[in-house]
Amino acid sequence: MTTPHAPPDRSVVERTLGVLGAFDTAHASLTVSQISSRSHIPVATTYRIVSKLVSWGALERAEDNKYTIGLRLWEVSQLAPRHAGLRAAAVPAMFDLRSTTRRAVLLSTRDGTEGICLESVSGNARPLHRSWSRGHRFPLHATACGRVLLAAADTTVQDELYGGDLRRYTERTVHAPAVLRDLVAHTRRQGYAVSDGELLNGVVEIAAPIHGGDGAVLGAIGLITVGTASTAVPDAVGPLLAAARRVSRSLSDLPAAPGDAVPSPRTARSRTPRPQGACA
Amino acid sequence: MTTPHAPPDRSVVERTLGVLGAFDTAHASLTVSQISSRSHIPVATTYRIVSKLVSWGALERAEDNKYTIGLRLWEVSQLAPRHAGLRAAAVPAMFDLRSTTRRAVLLSTRDGTEGICLESVSGNARPLHRSWSRGHRFPLHATACGRVLLAAADTTVQDELYGGDLRRYTERTVHAPAVLRDLVAHTRRQGYAVSDGELLNGVVEIAAPIHGGDGAVLGAIGLITVGTASTAVPDAVGPLLAAARRVSRSLSDLPAAPGDAVPSPRTARSRTPRPQGACA
Known part of the structure; x- marks a missing residue:
């Protein structure tokens, strides 16, 4: 008892x-x-x-x-707009990115000082590690999605994170606040982030931001692969950035109601430009 | 007020x-x-x-x-096992079925006398009608997924449904209890169901059951396309039945704890046979 x-x-x-x-x-x-x-x-x-x-x-x-x-x-929870709106806009691009690269693809957003995985698609063969399964939270400092989301967060969030527990998940995890600040600033300039074995040994993650109609970062799309960054990044970064731009564009086609950054799924779908028609 | x-x-x-x-x-x-x-x-x-x-x-x-x-x-709701377990087992097959057929694919289960869409993937171009979006409920009598689920339901559920309001969604909706009973029995023998414009005009849906390790039907996988059943079904039924068998097999690889028909996503993933390794 x-x-x-x-x-x-x-x-x-x-x-x-x-x-x-x-x-x-x-x-x-x-x-x-x-x-x-x-x-x-x-x-x-x-x-x-x-x-x-x-x-x-x-x-x-x-x-x-x-x-x-x-x-x-x-x-009831399927109605959560921060999940439903982003997901509806991102999922077609995620499928295509997975088909093109045969790699795992994930969609995430920030909740306070953590990232949360909104959707993920396993790659060609092995299942995703549970850190990348839907609904799981991940550390912002040790992941590419996290650093993309951090690059867009206001300074209060950044200061809170740098002042907190920056756990070392592997030997490669960047955990010194000054180095992280530089990396996050670099992410902002470069337009994407890379985590090279910082959360899991031997797993490379590359991520790019998704922007809403007002330019605000609503989420991050990530691509996950095994190997080293030097071989994985050159092939992957082009398709990843194209997918992120495609999702951002479909979100920015929506009417820019201030503060209503994440559209309802139905609105997002009906406004997203669709090329040729094939099936229902 | x-x-x-x-x-x-x-x-x-x-x-x-x-x-x-x-x-x-x-x-x-x-x-x-x-x-x-x-x-x-x-x-x-x-x-x-x-x-x-x-x-x-x-x-x-x-x-x-x-x-x-x-x-x-x-x-929190991502933990719902009736959603999470089936989804984890079905999603890889759904992606592949969508790639092969370029048609919309959906996963559903029964909740009382209604069907509920657990997951859906739009086809090649046009978005899915909202009847097939995640979390939406659909009528069992007017849909192929519904008739597959009904074929596996016990007689109490069937009697309740046939005695209730069998709404006509289109001119083609089968709504006479005796005809439905025959169609459901036919579905059970044939191993799949077809709805030809019965929920939405011009939309054909083909569905097959997903079985757990004990043989019980846990859900239905459906394929949606425009056109008529006579042209759509012959091409689609083979890939659909193969996908349903693949999902059933991955569910039946799990230990058959009585009543624990729907596995946890983590168990389902780790037990699912995976061919060659490629990415995390």
């Missing part, structure tokens, strides 16, 4: 969100007592909240008295 | 879910008063719940005092 230490003033809304927040990639299936322990909510309260979440479809009952995230929550 | 009629006994958990449930594709961005009106929760309560959902990241504040679904809810 666990002894949860709930902050006494948490409201029912916060406890409900606490139950949902108990689930993560390493804990995708949990019993009521595991949820209680991870969310610091008493078991009886957890049980009551879980039952209501199950009735609505936010959780589903699995085997062994365990619960998982439910299909109805997934359905 | 709206006058919400809240059932007096709704708990805070149910009201919190009611706020999330106010959002749908046609209402992806809402003000507090619109949420209040759609969810039948008083404005002051709605405002209090919305503030807490924003703090956690389940909602995000947009322009014009509107709110949208937030990135953190999207992140």
